[in-house]
Amino acid sequence: MVTSAAEGGLVSPLAPESRARPIRARTTRQGRGHHTDHAALLPSAHPLALIDADGVPTGQTDLALPGSDILLDLYRGMVLGRRFDTQATALTKQGRLAVYPSSRGQEACEVGAVLAMREQDWLFPTYRDSVALVTRSVDPVEVLTLLRGDWHCGYDPYLHRVAPQCTPLATNTLHAVGLAHAARVKGEDTVALVFLGDGATSEGDVHEALNFAAVWKTPVVFFIQNNGYAISVPLAKQTAAPSLAHKGIGYGVPSLRIDGNDAAAVYATVRAAIDAAAGSGPVLIEALTYRVEAHTNADDATRYRDSEEVRVWLARDPIIRLERYLRTAGVIDDATVTDLNETSERRAAALRERMNADAPTDPGELFDHVYAEPTAALAAQRAAVLAELELSAEHA
Ligand SMILES: Cc1ncc(C[n+]2csc(CCOP(=O)(O)OP(=O)(O)O)c2C)c(N)n1
Ligand SMILES: [Mg+2]
Secondary structure: OOOOHHHOOOOOOOOHHHOOOOOOOOEEEEOOEEEEOHHHOOOOOOOEOOEOOOOOEOOOOOOOOOOHHHHHHHHHHHHHHHHHHHHHHHHHHOOOOOOOOOOOOOHHHHHHHHHHOOOOOEEEOEOOOHHHHHHOOOOHHHHOOHHHOOOOOOOOHHHHOEOOOEOOOOHHHHHHHHHHHHHHHOOOOOOEEEEEEOHHHHOHHHHHHHHHHHHHOOOEEEEEEEOOEEOOEEHHHHOOOOOOHHHHHOOOOOEEEEEOOOHHHHHHHHHHHHHHHHHHOOEEEEEEOOOOOOOOOOOOHHHOOOHHHHHHHHOOOHHHHHHHHHHHOOOOOHHHHHHHHHHHHHHHHHHHHHHHOOOOOOHHHHHOOOOOOOOHHHHHHHHHHHHHHHHHHHOO
16 A cells, blocks of 8 residues: 555555554544545555455555455355356347346456445445345346346345345435435444446536535445446546545545455455444445446447457456465365356356246236326226237237
8 A cells, every 4th residue: 555655645544554443534623614634535546456466465464365265255256256247148149138237357346345245234236236236145037137127126125235226327326325324313233335337426426425425424335346438438538537536535535446356455445444434434445447348238349449458457357366366375276166167057057047937027017116006097007008918919
């Protein structure tokens, strides 16, 4: 972690000085206002990494490297997650999914952040975060319900404490702040972790959410997956801010930059951020990663980025680097890897089989949840649709 003035004078909230109370903004009361020590909020000049792209520990000591059991869970989650992701993309080609936004290459964020969450915490995902949901133990078929074209999110948000996947950019940031605020008013120890993309940080909602969270000291972790693009728009055309982490600072939110392809760094940072958020209010994490696939299966990324750029990022693959580390450390061997690959193939086959079954549909459901008490007009529309369907079935 870089803290010297020579390297930009940026002081990390995880710097030695503040290590005893990581990620905590210092606020002092002066006159009529609260004044925050902004030096304590700034992100590090270099993204925090614990294991480098070659699988070698970086030696950074601001956060401890998670233990072998956790690193193995992270590796396992990423391998299973990637196989799920590949299978979901394949299902779009078979017409079993309407659309699928792949998170290939972003598994360290998807898995690392979720495994660092506590059971009582809430996740507010976006459309890109299906692997995060699978990691949080949501049934994979239920995860894909919305993308299959159904009208509801498919899973019970309360069961896993996972909000519906959000397609309108950044609205989930406000939902996360609202839920975390309400939980605290009720005296519950709940942190909300909200995923958002680099492009989403340009939305007004993010700024309202950061402001409310900072003023109310709401227990929220804003986790930005900076994957370089908002569909075809590269980050350089998205913002003039020095980093996305800097956006948090303007609101008084301690903000970190991390290597988003290092699952160990993601896990350790989110763990610390959740503790800090529960104690003293919001934290923002900008994780630098890369969207290896196109925006969705419906997009052609070769029209706006060159293959050399993709090649550079493939060399930073989050799974390969952790596998290298775990092999060198003697935690896994060929047998472990083969076994895990077999498990992921079995799960993919089961998912394929379940997704190939036609989902039962009831067109009448369209009208069920519009009003608590259906209006006469709605009841008439429902009857008309059902009568028409019956008629066309008779003539089929
Ligand atoms: C409010 C809103 N505006 C526009 C869109 C259309 N849209 C869908 S995805 C996307 C790009 C988002 O990029 P980013 O936030 O970086 O997330 P990523 O897709 O890279 O994960 C846009 C503009 C939308 N879904 N919601
Ligand atoms: Mg993006």
